[in-house]
Amino acid sequence: MVMLEQIIHVIYVLFAAIIGWFLLRNLFKRVKKPGIVYDIVYAYCVIPFLLRVLGIK
């Protein structure tokens, strides 16, 4: 059970990394919604995922 908890925890941290990577990819290489406002939103939304993956927040 303790091991299972830890595995789930690690999987969620990996999810955070994957979502962060998708946000970065969509910042630079997206097809739809090319506006600057979306650039700002994608860049800003990277912050919580980055901090989670780095174990800071």
Added chain:
Amino acid sequence: MENEKNAKGGRAAMSGRARLWLKGGFLAAALAMAFFAGREFWELRHYKETVVSAPGLTEVKMLSDYLGSLKGTWMDTPIFVYDSGVPGGSALYMANVHPYEPATSLSAYIMMENIKVSKGKIFVIPQGNRSGSTTGMLGNAYPKFFHVKTDFGEKQYRIGDRGTNPLDQWPDPFTYVNYPSKQNLAYQDIRNMNRTYPGRKDGTLTERASFAIMELIRREKIDISIDAHEASLMYPVVSTYVAHERSFELAMMAAMTLSAETFDMKCESSPKGLRGLSHREWGDYSDTLAVLMETPEPFIDRVVGPMTEELFTEGKDEFLATAAKHGLTYHPYKIEFGSPLWYRCGRHLSGAAAAITWMGQFFPEKEIIAEWPGYKDLEAHDCGYFLHDPAKADGKLVFKI
């Protein structure tokens, strides 16, 4: 025609490069924000509080001594033991189970720095949920630290979250089911140490910490266990002892004594249907006399203005004063006085002493004789007076938590 096409292509290429630079600029700005925010989060996560124990310290245990799987985790926390060597009762004083109520940990530090035990044994846990003390409350714009003035300068202490840090226990479920009662509770309460008792040894990190506390109480045969908290003034159980039915009489007597001599204190019986709380499960799953104490902390009231360090240390807020004028608070509140830190620490220190004294009255074989600064001492001198300079103290008695 050819030249015109080239010119258009050039403009497009320039525009694309400029756009790429712009995106890079936005990312750089976001990373800069992440850096500055992250630096603050990192500081809170890794800052350690210093305490200088009184010479009567006989042993320092760790919570992982009672459940090995906590070793190396952020929930492992020191337990300070003050044993007089004279047979008598034993008491546990536990603070900062909810680390956004840190007057409790300061009261534990004041107790530890000045305690003298001449009969029985006292266990002190100043950081009940150490993981939770390393992160702030989401969205509440809390200050990270509060400061206490002393003769040797300011001492800094963390202001944490209500539950375990999500860095250490994540994700939360949709519904938290308390073990073993199977009572459904709010999802975030799976990280709330005062909803996860009696805990389980193979559960989540918070459940394991709760289980280790139960093991401490059972193995050390602790006679009275006191869980220190702070409450918002609009919460009915503020300024109150909440006691298990076996400890209700002593808590009632302690409340009456305090109300007659020093400050108003109420007493409530622990509801049998409300599971996972210390005053219920400690009493049900061990022989200890379980008591929880609450002090008035305006800082966690929902109606207050800016949540500043001054609000935390002084407790003065005009919105709360207006609410009090309309009879919406459960503790008499005047903005001229507020609810200062010394008042809240003093209440806890005298509240713990009164409960322990009354245990000795009801059960003479469990008598404990111990002293530490109380409400009137803190009223006269404030908190910092009772803290000692780590630089001048015996290194063996200085601890970083």
